[in-house]
Amino acid sequence: MRYAEWCIAAPTLEADIAAAAMGLDDIGHSRVLYGSLRELGTPDVPDEPGSYANVAYLDRPWSDWTEFVAANAVLDSGFTLMIEALAGGNVEVLRSRLKKMLQEERYHAMHGRSWLRESRAPTAVEHARRDAIVWIGPEGADVDDLHRKGILSMGVQDFRRRLDEQVGAVPESASIDWKAWDPIRRRINPGGIDELTLNMLQGLAEKRYMPAGA
Protein backbone atom coordinates (compact mmCIF):
# COMPACT_ATOMS: atom_id res chain seq x y z
CA MET A 1 0.00 0.00 0.00
CA ARG A 2 2.80 2.42 0.88
CA TYR A 3 4.64 1.43 -2.31
CA ALA A 4 1.51 2.24 -4.31
CA GLU A 5 1.39 5.77 -2.86
CA TRP A 6 4.68 6.47 -4.66
CA CYS A 7 3.70 5.12 -8.08
CA ILE A 8 3.21 8.67 -9.36
CA ALA A 9 5.63 10.42 -7.02
CA ALA A 10 8.98 8.62 -7.36
CA PRO A 11 11.97 10.56 -8.75
CA THR A 12 11.98 8.84 -12.15
CA LEU A 13 9.42 7.24 -14.44
CA GLU A 14 11.12 3.86 -14.08
CA ALA A 15 10.98 4.16 -10.28
CA ASP A 16 7.24 5.02 -10.50
CA ILE A 17 6.64 1.83 -12.44
CA ALA A 18 8.86 -0.22 -10.12
CA ALA A 19 6.94 1.12 -7.08
CA ALA A 20 3.65 0.00 -8.64
CA ALA A 21 5.06 -3.38 -9.70
CA MET A 22 6.61 -4.09 -6.29
CA GLY A 23 3.35 -3.10 -4.60
CA LEU A 24 1.45 -5.54 -6.82
CA ASP A 25 4.00 -8.27 -6.13
CA ASP A 26 3.63 -7.78 -2.40
CA ILE A 27 -0.18 -7.87 -2.55
CA GLY A 28 0.19 -11.19 -4.39
CA HIS A 29 2.60 -12.43 -1.72
CA SER A 30 0.14 -11.47 1.03
CA ARG A 31 -2.62 -13.42 -0.70
CA VAL A 32 -0.42 -16.51 -0.95
CA LEU A 33 0.68 -16.20 2.68
CA TYR A 34 -2.87 -15.70 4.01
CA GLY A 35 -4.06 -18.62 1.87
CA SER A 36 -1.28 -20.82 3.26
CA LEU A 37 -2.10 -19.79 6.83
CA ARG A 38 -5.75 -20.69 6.30
CA GLU A 39 -4.74 -24.05 4.87
CA LEU A 40 -2.56 -24.66 7.92
CA GLY A 41 -5.57 -24.06 10.18
CA THR A 42 -4.86 -20.52 11.41
CA PRO A 43 -8.19 -18.86 12.29
CA ASP A 44 -9.09 -15.59 10.52
CA VAL A 45 -8.46 -12.44 12.54
CA PRO A 46 -11.35 -9.95 12.80
CA ASP A 47 -10.86 -7.01 10.41
CA GLU A 48 -10.43 -4.32 13.08
CA PRO A 49 -7.91 -1.48 13.36
CA GLY A 50 -6.18 -3.08 16.36
CA SER A 51 -5.69 -6.39 14.56
CA TYR A 52 -3.38 -4.98 11.87
CA ALA A 53 0.07 -6.27 12.74
CA ASN A 54 2.02 -3.85 10.58
CA VAL A 55 5.46 -2.60 11.56
CA ALA A 56 5.40 0.95 12.95
CA TYR A 57 7.35 2.20 9.92
CA LEU A 58 4.19 1.67 7.85
CA ASP A 59 1.83 3.51 10.22
CA ARG A 60 1.95 6.77 8.26
CA PRO A 61 2.54 7.61 4.58
CA TRP A 62 6.18 8.36 3.82
CA SER A 63 6.89 12.02 3.14
CA ASP A 64 10.29 11.60 1.51
CA TRP A 65 11.66 9.26 -1.16
CA THR A 66 14.48 8.22 1.20
CA GLU A 67 11.84 6.65 3.46
CA PHE A 68 10.62 4.58 0.52
CA VAL A 69 14.20 3.54 -0.24
CA ALA A 70 14.88 2.49 3.36
CA ALA A 71 11.63 0.48 3.48
CA ASN A 72 12.50 -1.15 0.16
CA ALA A 73 16.13 -1.91 1.05
CA VAL A 74 15.75 -2.81 4.72
CA LEU A 75 12.19 -3.77 5.70
CA ASP A 76 11.49 -5.63 2.47
CA SER A 77 14.80 -7.49 2.96
CA GLY A 78 13.72 -8.44 6.48
CA PHE A 79 10.37 -9.78 5.22
CA THR A 80 12.18 -11.65 2.43
CA LEU A 81 14.53 -13.29 4.93
CA MET A 82 11.46 -14.58 6.79
CA ILE A 83 10.01 -15.96 3.53
CA GLU A 84 13.38 -17.58 2.82
CA ALA A 85 13.45 -19.12 6.31
CA LEU A 86 9.90 -20.47 5.82
CA ALA A 87 10.72 -21.80 2.34
CA GLY A 88 13.76 -23.53 3.88
CA GLY A 89 11.79 -24.93 6.82
CA ASN A 90 9.94 -28.21 7.19
CA VAL A 91 6.34 -27.12 6.40
CA GLU A 92 5.70 -28.59 2.96
CA VAL A 93 2.99 -26.15 1.84
CA LEU A 94 5.34 -23.22 2.54
CA ARG A 95 8.40 -24.92 1.04
CA SER A 96 6.61 -25.38 -2.27
CA ARG A 97 4.65 -22.13 -2.49
CA LEU A 98 7.12 -19.48 -1.43
CA LYS A 99 9.82 -20.06 -4.05
CA LYS A 100 8.24 -17.73 -6.64
CA MET A 101 8.08 -14.98 -4.02
CA LEU A 102 11.81 -15.25 -3.47
CA GLN A 103 12.43 -14.90 -7.21
CA GLU A 104 10.32 -11.73 -7.31
CA GLU A 105 11.83 -10.34 -4.13
CA ARG A 106 15.27 -10.65 -5.71
CA TYR A 107 14.33 -7.71 -7.94
CA HIS A 108 12.95 -5.73 -5.00
CA ALA A 109 16.31 -6.19 -3.27
CA MET A 110 18.20 -5.01 -6.37
CA HIS A 111 15.98 -1.94 -6.56
CA GLY A 112 16.44 -1.20 -2.86
CA ARG A 113 20.22 -1.72 -2.87
CA SER A 114 20.81 0.46 -5.89
CA TRP A 115 18.65 3.32 -4.65
CA LEU A 116 20.27 3.04 -1.22
CA ARG A 117 23.67 3.62 -2.84
CA GLU A 118 22.30 6.69 -4.61
CA SER A 119 20.21 8.11 -1.77
CA ARG A 120 22.36 7.85 1.36
CA ALA A 121 19.52 7.93 3.86
CA PRO A 122 21.07 7.05 7.25
CA THR A 123 18.16 8.28 9.37
CA ALA A 124 15.49 6.41 7.43
CA VAL A 125 17.70 3.31 7.19
CA GLU A 126 18.31 3.26 10.93
CA HIS A 127 14.57 3.64 11.57
CA ALA A 128 13.69 0.85 9.12
CA ARG A 129 16.42 -1.45 10.46
CA ARG A 130 15.22 -0.97 14.01
CA ASP A 131 11.63 -1.78 13.01
CA ALA A 132 12.81 -4.86 11.10
CA ILE A 133 14.75 -6.10 14.16
CA VAL A 134 11.71 -5.47 16.37
CA TRP A 135 9.46 -7.31 13.88
CA ILE A 136 11.78 -10.35 13.89
CA GLY A 137 11.56 -10.24 17.68
CA PRO A 138 13.80 -10.90 20.68
CA GLU A 139 16.16 -13.84 21.09
CA GLY A 140 14.62 -16.85 22.80
CA ALA A 141 11.05 -16.01 21.74
CA ASP A 142 8.77 -17.44 19.04
CA VAL A 143 11.18 -17.15 16.09
CA ASP A 144 13.90 -19.12 17.91
CA ASP A 145 11.28 -21.62 19.01
CA LEU A 146 10.11 -22.13 15.40
CA HIS A 147 13.75 -22.47 14.35
CA ARG A 148 14.28 -25.24 16.93
CA LYS A 149 11.23 -27.04 15.55
CA GLY A 150 12.58 -26.76 12.01
CA ILE A 151 9.67 -24.62 10.79
CA LEU A 152 12.08 -21.74 10.17
CA SER A 153 15.54 -22.40 8.77
CA MET A 154 16.98 -19.40 10.66
CA GLY A 155 16.95 -18.11 14.22
CA VAL A 156 16.95 -14.50 15.45
CA GLN A 157 20.75 -14.14 15.39
CA ASP A 158 20.86 -15.47 11.80
CA PHE A 159 18.16 -12.99 10.76
CA ARG A 160 20.02 -10.05 12.29
CA ARG A 161 23.34 -11.07 10.75
CA ARG A 162 21.84 -11.63 7.28
CA LEU A 163 19.93 -8.34 7.45
CA ASP A 164 23.09 -6.40 8.31
CA GLU A 165 25.02 -8.20 5.54
CA GLN A 166 22.41 -7.16 3.00
CA VAL A 167 21.93 -3.62 4.19
CA GLY A 168 25.61 -2.89 4.79
CA ALA A 169 27.07 -0.87 7.64
CA VAL A 170 24.42 1.03 9.55
CA PRO A 171 24.75 3.07 12.73
CA GLU A 172 24.28 0.99 15.86
CA SER A 173 20.72 1.12 17.16
CA ALA A 174 19.91 2.43 20.57
CA SER A 175 19.04 -0.56 22.74
CA ILE A 176 15.56 -1.96 22.22
CA ASP A 177 13.24 -2.20 25.21
CA TRP A 178 11.97 -5.73 24.64
CA LYS A 179 9.77 -5.59 27.77
CA ALA A 180 7.32 -3.48 25.78
CA TRP A 181 7.30 -5.87 22.79
CA ASP A 182 3.88 -7.09 21.70
CA PRO A 183 4.36 -10.68 20.42
CA ILE A 184 1.08 -10.64 18.45
CA ARG A 185 1.54 -7.36 16.60
CA ARG A 186 5.34 -7.76 16.67
CA ARG A 187 6.03 -4.17 17.60
CA ILE A 188 6.92 -2.01 20.57
CA ASN A 189 5.32 1.31 19.72
CA PRO A 190 1.58 1.52 20.32
CA GLY A 191 -0.55 2.98 17.54
CA GLY A 192 -1.33 1.63 14.12
CA ILE A 193 -2.02 2.38 10.52
CA ASP A 194 -3.59 5.75 9.63
CA GLU A 195 -7.36 5.91 9.19
CA LEU A 196 -7.37 6.83 5.50
CA THR A 197 -5.18 3.86 4.57
CA LEU A 198 -7.17 1.60 6.86
CA ASN A 199 -10.38 2.63 5.07
CA MET A 200 -8.78 1.75 1.76
CA LEU A 201 -7.56 -1.61 3.04
CA GLN A 202 -11.03 -2.43 4.30
CA GLY A 203 -12.67 -1.31 1.08
CA LEU A 204 -14.58 1.52 2.81
CA ALA A 205 -13.02 4.16 0.58
CA GLU A 206 -14.44 2.46 -2.53
CA LYS A 207 -17.90 2.06 -1.00
CA ARG A 208 -18.27 5.84 -0.80
CA TYR A 209 -18.32 5.98 -4.58
CA MET A 210 -20.84 3.19 -5.02
CA PRO A 211 -24.32 4.15 -6.19
CA ALA A 212 -26.93 4.02 -3.43
CA GLY A 213 -28.37 0.54 -2.99
CA ALA A 214 -25.50 -1.15 -4.84
Place this chain on the structure above:
Amino acid sequence: MGFVRVHADVREYEVFARKTRLEPLRQVGAVVAPDDELAMAYARATYDEERWVEMMIVPKAAIIQLWAPGEAEA
Protein backbone atom coordinates in the same frame (compact mmCIF):
# COMPACT_ATOMS: atom_id res chain seq x y z
CA MET B 1 16.42 15.78 -1.96
CA GLY B 2 16.42 15.96 -5.73
CA PHE B 3 16.92 12.99 -8.00
CA VAL B 4 17.00 13.28 -11.76
CA ARG B 5 16.37 10.61 -14.35
CA VAL B 6 19.31 11.42 -16.56
CA HIS B 7 22.65 12.51 -15.14
CA ALA B 8 26.31 11.81 -15.78
CA ASP B 9 26.18 8.42 -14.06
CA VAL B 10 23.09 6.91 -15.67
CA ARG B 11 23.16 4.61 -18.63
CA GLU B 12 20.61 3.53 -21.19
CA TYR B 13 19.92 -0.19 -21.45
CA GLU B 14 18.05 -1.97 -24.23
CA VAL B 15 15.69 -4.72 -23.06
CA PHE B 16 15.36 -7.96 -25.05
CA ALA B 17 12.92 -10.82 -24.45
CA ARG B 18 11.18 -13.78 -26.07
CA LYS B 19 8.07 -15.81 -25.28
CA THR B 20 9.24 -19.21 -26.51
CA ARG B 21 12.60 -20.85 -26.98
CA LEU B 22 11.85 -21.17 -30.68
CA GLU B 23 11.48 -17.46 -31.42
CA PRO B 24 14.42 -15.06 -31.57
CA LEU B 25 15.02 -12.45 -28.89
CA ARG B 26 13.47 -9.12 -29.81
CA GLN B 27 13.89 -5.67 -28.44
CA VAL B 28 10.89 -4.84 -26.24
CA GLY B 29 12.00 -1.49 -24.84
CA ALA B 30 14.64 0.43 -22.92
CA VAL B 31 15.34 1.65 -19.39
CA VAL B 32 17.60 4.30 -17.88
CA ALA B 33 19.43 3.50 -14.64
CA PRO B 34 22.69 4.29 -12.83
CA ASP B 35 23.78 0.64 -12.53
CA ASP B 36 23.06 -2.88 -13.77
CA GLU B 37 21.09 -3.92 -10.68
CA LEU B 38 18.61 -1.07 -10.91
CA ALA B 39 18.36 -1.54 -14.68
CA MET B 40 17.44 -5.20 -14.11
CA ALA B 41 14.82 -4.25 -11.52
CA TYR B 42 13.37 -1.59 -13.85
CA ALA B 43 13.33 -3.89 -16.89
CA ARG B 44 11.52 -6.60 -14.96
CA ALA B 45 9.01 -4.12 -13.45
CA THR B 46 8.32 -2.35 -16.73
CA TYR B 47 8.20 -5.20 -19.24
CA ASP B 48 7.06 -8.18 -17.16
CA GLU B 49 3.41 -7.96 -18.26
CA GLU B 50 3.88 -10.84 -20.69
CA ARG B 51 5.01 -14.39 -20.05
CA TRP B 52 8.55 -14.18 -21.33
CA VAL B 53 10.71 -17.30 -21.11
CA GLU B 54 13.80 -15.12 -21.30
CA MET B 55 14.66 -11.48 -20.70
CA MET B 56 18.00 -9.73 -20.87
CA ILE B 57 19.35 -6.19 -20.87
CA VAL B 58 22.29 -4.74 -22.77
CA PRO B 59 23.98 -1.41 -22.07
CA LYS B 60 23.27 0.71 -25.13
CA ALA B 61 26.92 1.79 -25.15
CA ALA B 62 27.92 -1.83 -25.78
CA ILE B 63 25.99 -1.97 -29.06
CA ILE B 64 28.08 -1.40 -32.15
CA GLN B 65 26.01 -0.04 -35.01
CA LEU B 66 27.12 -0.97 -38.52
CA TRP B 67 24.71 1.38 -40.27
CA ALA B 68 21.57 3.30 -39.38
CA PRO B 69 18.19 3.57 -41.16
CA GLY B 70 18.61 5.61 -44.33
CA GLU B 71 22.32 4.98 -44.56
CA ALA B 72 23.61 2.82 -47.35
CA GLU B 73 25.34 -0.38 -46.41
CA ALA B 74 29.06 0.28 -46.51
